[in-house]
Every structure is written in C-alpha cells, then in structure tokens.
Amino acid sequence: MRAQFRARIRLILAVVVCIALLIIVRLYFVQIVHGDDYSEKADRQFASGGSGLFDRGSIYFTRKNGEFISAATLQTGFLVALNPQIVKDPEAAYLAIRDVASSSSSLFSREEFLAAATKKGQVYVEVAHHLSNESGQALSAQNIPGVQVLKERWRYYPGGSLSSQSIGIVSYGSSDTLAGRTGLELWYDGTLLRSGDALYKNFFAELFSNVGNLLVDAKDAREGDVVTTIEPDVQTRLANDIAKMNEKYQSEESGGIIMNPATGEIIAIASYPSYDANVLQQVDPLALGNPLVEHVHEFGSIMKPLTMAAGLDAGVVTPDTTYNDTGCITVNTRKICNWDLKPRGVIPMQQIIVQSLNVGASWVATELGQEKFRDYFIKLFGQKTNIDLPNEGRALLGNLSTTQQVNFDNMSFGQGISVTPLQMIRALGALANGGVMVQPHLVSAIRLDSGVVRQLEWNQTSAVFSAAAVRETTQMMDAVVDEKLEGGKAKIPTMSVAAKTGTAQLTKPGGGYYDDRFFHSFVGFFPSFNPRFIVLLYTNDPQGVTYASETLNSTFLDLTHFLIDYYAVPPDRPTADFVKALSQPTSP
C-alpha cells in the first residue's frame, strides 16, 4: 500500500517536473531565441503600456444647434524609428519611407536621414512622424531591417488655423512632458491632461489596495473635455472677412470679436495674421499669443458712446441738450478739432455720435467733470475681464490720474487711453445689456470623463450705466446706421442696428501721434434694443485709407447680414408694407 502510494507520488512529481521543463524550454525560446522579434512585434502592435501613448482631452466648438465639432483632438498613426546598428541599406530604407509618407507627415530630409544612419553608437533615432495608419502598415509589411514602425498619437487641430490663437497649442516647452502652452490648452491644462495609467490598472490589485480610489476617483471629477462657445461657421466667416480686409488694406494686423452681450459668450474671435496649429515649425513664437486679449490699443471714436452714456447716466446731459460746436477748441494750450475741422453750430447730443464730433465728446467730458469721468472709466476699464485665456493685458489708464482737462477730453474720444479689444467689447457690451458689463468667456462646460457635464458659471457682472442712459445712447448709435453708414444705404428695413466707427491716430515710439497712420475700429450690435450679438472689429495701420468707415463698414455689414440669416434673427422693425397692412381694416 505504502509502495503504491510512493509510486503515485513519484509519478505526479515526474509529470510536474516535465511540465515545468516544458514551460522553461518554451520560455527560453520565447524570451531568448525569438525575444527581439516578439519585442519588435509588440512595439508595432503597441500592446504594452511601457512607452505611454500620448493622451489628452478634447476641445470642442459648439454649433448653433448644440452639436460638437472638435477644435483640438487626437490623431493616431505611426512614427518611424531607425536602428543605425542594424540598418543595412540606408538609401533604400529612406526611399521606402519617403514613398509611403504623405504630405502631412514630417520626414527627415535625405541628408539628415543618411547622417542619422551613420550614428552606429545609437540604437533608436526617430526619422518620421505622423504617418497614416495605411502608410504605417504598408511600411511595416516591408520588414526593412533596422526600421521600426511604431504606433504614435499626437495633438490634432481639425480646423488648422481656425481660432488657433484662442485654442492654443501643446508642446514640450522647458519640461519633458507635453502640456498646454498657450490659449485654452494652457488655461484648461488641468482638465485636459491625462495621467496615462488608466489602461494598465490591475482591477483586483486596486480592489484590495485602493478601494477608495476605485469607487470615487478624484481624476473623474477633474479630467474631461472642454466645450467652447465658439461657433465654427461664424468663426470661419469672421476669420475669412478679417483676412480679406487685412489683405486688401495691407494692415499690420486686424481682429474681431462676436459676443453675446447678455451672457458674455464669445461666439467668434479671430485675428490676422494667424497660424496653422498643426504646422508649428515656421511659426513666429510671438504670434502664438492672442492679440485680442493681450495687446492694448487706442480705439478712437468708438469710445464716444461710452462718454455719452456716462454723461447721460450722471444726468449732466440729456438727448435734448445742445451745445455750440465751433469745430476746434483749445484746452490746456492744446488744440482739439473735429475730424473735418468744420464747426456745426448749436446741435443736440445725438449729432456727437452720428457725426463723430471730437469737440462734442470733449464738451460732454467737461460737463461730466474729471472725478465722475475717472469713476466711470475705472469701472469700465480698471479691471481685467478675467476671461479664460492666459496673459490678459491690462489697460493703460495713466491719463486718468492726471488733472489736465486736455487728457480727459482726449480720452472722451478714445485717444490717450489704451485698452485691449476684449476690454473694449466688454465695456461697449454694457450699452447692449441694460448698462451691465458681463464676463467674457470662451468655455461653457466641462464634459467629465465620468460622463457628467459640468456647466461653468460666469456671473461676474458689473452695473455701470442705468438702463435709460444706455437706451438713449443706443438710439443715437441706431441713427448712425440708419442715416450715416454708406450714406443711409446700410439701413436694414426690418432690423435695427446700432453702430459706431472709430479712427485713432497711431502713437509714435518717442511720443506724439502720426498724422498719416491710423488705427480703425468698429462696434455694432443688433437688434438694437434687445441685442443678440455685439461685433467689434479693428485693423491696425491700414494703407491708403484714413477713416474706419472706408475699411470696416463692408466687413461689419457682411457679418451682420450673415448672422441675421444664419441664426434667423426675427425682425424687430415692421416694414412699410406691414404698417400699411395693419392700418387697413381686416375683412370679416
């Protein structure tokens, strides 16, 4: 009995030993004999997590119907790496890679490739990136010795240059990790960043060692996708119009913002020149910022409606108040004149806006007094807008601290005060929003990886003017479109539009102003008394033209008609036919 038991034990032992030997032999062949092959194959398939494919959340545009379109996402493809120690025919290898690479791939030049192949001390040199899946698989199938085809993932911007200065870029920078460096990529980096270990968690190990995190992961409340308020069709239209206008007048730069004045949602924001975020090799680093948020300008006469609203709000003038326009006045030994140097005589307040009279704006500023003027303009421009973009510029308000009246007169028509385009549209937005400034923003929500959509709140508002003051100012701006713009031809019979042009002289580096170089600006909102859109445009140093009405009228009107059509904005004015129909008795 005992002998029989021993025999059985020995038999089982022998079986176990045999199995162990088989496994050891198999492991020897897998790891030692064919180890390199399997390693290379694994790299190609990228089934291991060791080298960590790049991962990052997406940024979305939002179409008018609420659909998302990617502004920044990930693209998957292949990179090609060379092992100079193994490669036998570098010339043939280069030709094979070049043949499959597409125009969007980045590939070493022939000279660079051959030079890399001579570095026999190295085993890994990346020679091509961003190959498509088809190209990568075709190259991999050729099994060229010393050429590795590895899976790669990279940041991709489907719109190319569309809103690139606001979306921003991802790059290595000074650290060794890919991270957002400008724009929304930087501002929302904490949300977009992915730790990259999610795929390789051992569920059971987590279960025993880290139950808390498995059930409630802090990352789930942080990591997600960013949903912007930018509408891609409107953004395209604005960018296209800005580019055409800039090219036509050979301006140094141009820009524009379209915003919802009631909420601060920025629907489009574009500047020219811009850049394609997918091709950064040739981009000037200085162009990576957003000039609409970072740069300050003297905007000229689009400041007059703010001066007028301040005067009306303070009660120092009414729409019926008149003044004697002499064409030119002398203040603190400095001469201030109307744009055409002509006097208008005794005229009401509305004409200051309609005819854009510097003498009139100075008169309102004088009536307002320095203290009140200072209070209003500090409310309007004294703080940053706190938009969700980095490096926001601060207004230059030094003249508000002086006591010379000429400085206040100049500021009343937009000279001697420099603000960012974003600050300007926020301040003018108060005229379109019952006197309340809103917080401009580009992102409406964060779509968390857990599936929850977290709406962001942008409720930092500031009341500046009374509703009555902005309504009276809006009526004056309404008359600009109905009576002045394009000689009255710009009037839209079914829609009220309030607007104002601005032409400022550019400052000289050593002080003073150029006589023949200008900064043009334009602001408008519609429907005038319940606006859905406010549009701000500017162009810096256009050639061969003096006034903003020459450069920006057509761009503004094109955008206005486009927005009315695209959003089917209902008319707010009855046409003559409608009035006639109303006056006729209806048949029973």
Next chain:
Amino acid sequence: MPFSMTTFCSGVAVVLMLSYVGLIAMVMSYAALTIEFSQSVRNDEAVVATLESQYLAAVARITSTDYVRSGYTVPVTKIFVPAKAVTALR
C-alpha cells in the same frame, strides 16, 4: 463513506487552484479588453477628427467662394423678410 481529510484537502486545493487560474484569466482578459476597447475608441476618434477636418475645410471653402467671380450675378434688389411673416417671427 467515511470522511477523509486527504480528500477534503485535495478538493479545497483544486477549488483554490481553479479559482486562482480563473482570476488570472479574468484579469488578463479584462486588461486586454480594456486596452483593445480604448485603442478602438481612439482610432474611431481619429477617423472622426479626419471627417471633422474635411467638414471645416468645406465650410471654409464655401465661405471664401467668390460667387460673382464664379459667374453668378449680384442680386438686383434685396427684399427683407417683413415682420408680419409668421415663419420669421418664430
């Protein structure tokens, strides 16, 4: 049949062994499927990104088209939708 400690322990050992092998298999399958699905999602996202790129390029092309240069004439008159239109007021 009398109770045998050897049989009982053997049974427990077999159950534990099977459970262990089963757990390993499950963990491996879970990891493999997670990777596969994630990779699949990313690949699909890349395809969608390409389509979105084509869509945005089409929008840009339509926006920049000069219809007058393409042979179309500028409208002689423009008629604005009157306020009485029911559709416009919606």
